[in-house]
Amino acid sequence: MPQHRMTADLPAADPKNSAADGPATGASVHVHDVVRTFTRDGETVHALGPVSLDIEPGEFVALLGPSGCGKSTLLNIIGGLLPQTSGVVQVGGTDVDGVPDEVGMMFQKAVLLAWRTIRENVLLPIEISRGRKAAKAATPRADELLDLVGLGAFADKMPNELSGGMQQRAAICRMLIQDPGVLLLDEPFGALDEFTREHMNVELARICKLTGRTAVFVTHAISEAVFLADRVVVMSARPGRIAGIVDVDLIKPRDPEVMTSAPFQNYVREARDLLKIGYDAASSGTEEH
Numbered sequence: 242m243p244q245h246r247m248t249a250d251l252p253a254a255d256p257k258n259s260a261a262d263g264p265a266t267g268a269s270v271h272v273h274d275v276v277r278t279f280t281r282d283g284e285t286v287h288a289l290g291p292v293s294l295d296i297e298p299g300e301f302v303a304l305l306g307p308s309g310c311g312k313s314t315l316l317n318i319i320g321g322l323l324p325q326t327s328g329v330v331q332v333g334g335t336d337v338d339g340v341p342d343e344v345g346m347m348f349q350k351a352v353l354l355a356w357r358t359i360r361e362n363v364l365l366p367i368e369i370s371r372g373r374k375a376a377k378a379a380t381p382r383a384d385e386l387l388d389l390v391g392l393g394a395f396a397d398k399m400p401n402e403l404s405g406g407m408q409q410r411a412a413i414c415r416m417l418i419q420d421p422g423v424l425l426l427d428e429p430f431g432a433l434d435e436f437t438r439e440h441m442n443v444e445l446a447r448i449c450k451l452t453g454r455t456a457v458f459v460t461h462a463i464s465e466a467v468f469l470a471d472r473v474v475v476m477s478a479r480p481g482r483i484a485g486i487v488d489v490d491l492i493k494p495r496d497p498e499v500m501t502s503a504p505f506q507n508y509v510r511e512a513r514d515l516l517k518i519g520y521d522a523a524s525s526g527t528e529e530h
């Protein structure tokens with residue numbers, strides 16, 4: 242990390258802090274018999290499905306599965322970035338056709354614009370969708386969100402002055418600025434060191450609990466999935482299907498200490514067994530192309 246970069250501690254959880262209050266609850270997600278194929282070198286690649294999944298408003302779902310099983314494909318279909326080949330996808334009860342207003346997305350890289358300040362980056366989605374005037378009017382809200390993730394003092398800094406974890410926190414604010422009911426997160430902290438990643442997961446869980454938003458979180462990491470989720474949806478190797486679902490009945494908010502507990506380890510084992518079933522099914526010849 243260059244020396245001029247700054248770091249900031251996350252603020253302690255404050256139940257009274259309502260800066261990220263958006264809709265009272267998150268939106269539902271409905272996925273029914275969704276299939277996605279791609280054409281590669283003239284051949285059809287069966288990447289996903291059929292997959293069916295219903296996610297309740299305010300629920301936190303982790304999509305867990307081996308590399309290439311179609312997790313990102315499913316997330317991008319829910320987020321309207323990629324059309325399904327067949328099947329039905331609804332967010333908030335409405336068919337997905339393009340990126341729904343209710344959806345906010347976050348990826349492994351924060352991809353902040355280098356020539357805009359942190360605050361201006363957070364305001365970018367509003368500027369794109371509703372213009373500069375609306376973005377200016379939303380400045381107090383951007384500052385509230387930056388406060389919420391401990392970046393209040395960094396609003397006027399440029400992205401290259403912040404550490405990777407701080408840039409991801411700014412990306413969380415950018416995702417929340419339009420008050421989306423559903424957060425779609427594709428390995429958002431995968432590029433961060435383990436300690437920062439753990440902090441970010443605690444922070445994300447806190448924001449989701451505080452605001453009641455629905456979240457769909459893609460990960461390869463079993464313990465991360467169990468730590469964050471109400472339900473861990475385990476996918477089999479390509480073509481990705483649901484191998485099974487683990488209901489995680491651990492009180493929230495969760496402290497990282499919970500990871501050493503016996504119930505947590507049991508959930509991890511359950512998810513690992515389901516992953517193994519998915520691998521075995523794929524390697525025994527049921528995998529399609």
Ligand SMILES: Nc1ncnc2c1ncn2[C@@H]1O[C@H](COP(=O)(O)OP(=O)(O)OP(=O)(O)O)[C@@H](O)[C@H]1O
Binds near residue numbers: 313
């Ligand atoms: N645009 C595309 N064209 C052709 N094949 C694709 C395309 N996008 C994805 N695929 C294939 O679909 C399958 C699923 O890809 P996807 O990225 O959704 O998997 P994933 O589970 O998210 O993987 P990872 O965990 O490694 O990111 C892979 O075999 C991938 O190569």
